[in-house]
Amino acid sequence: MNTYLQRYLGLDEQREYRQPAGLPTLRTLERDYIRFLLDATSKNRTEVARILSISRSSLYHKLHKYSIAE
Numbered sequence: 182m183n184t185y186l187q188r189y190l191g192l193d194e195q196r197e198y199r200q201p202a203g204l205p206t207l208r209t210l211e212r213d214y215i216r217f218l219l220d221a222t223s224k225n226r227t228e229v230a231r232i233l234s235i236s237r238s239s240l241y242h243k244l245h246k247y248s249i250a251e
Contacts, residue, residue, distance in 0.1 A: 212247040219249070
């Protein structure tokens with residue numbers, strides 16, 4: 182398993198994980214990353230959209246989709 186993913190998930194980096202059971206979905210990872218970016222940019226949605234390389238309207242759609250308070 183990728184070391185970055187192990188750190189993100191809070192898993193022991195020394196252990197070998199072979200089965201994907203309990204791993205987050207792409208949707209969960211995207212939601213959590215958007216929340217992280219909002220916190221890191223003091224809720225600057227324009228900056229978050231720039232970092233993600235998406236339009237602001239696409240970001241607003243994702244905020245609504247994931248029920249993230251604006």
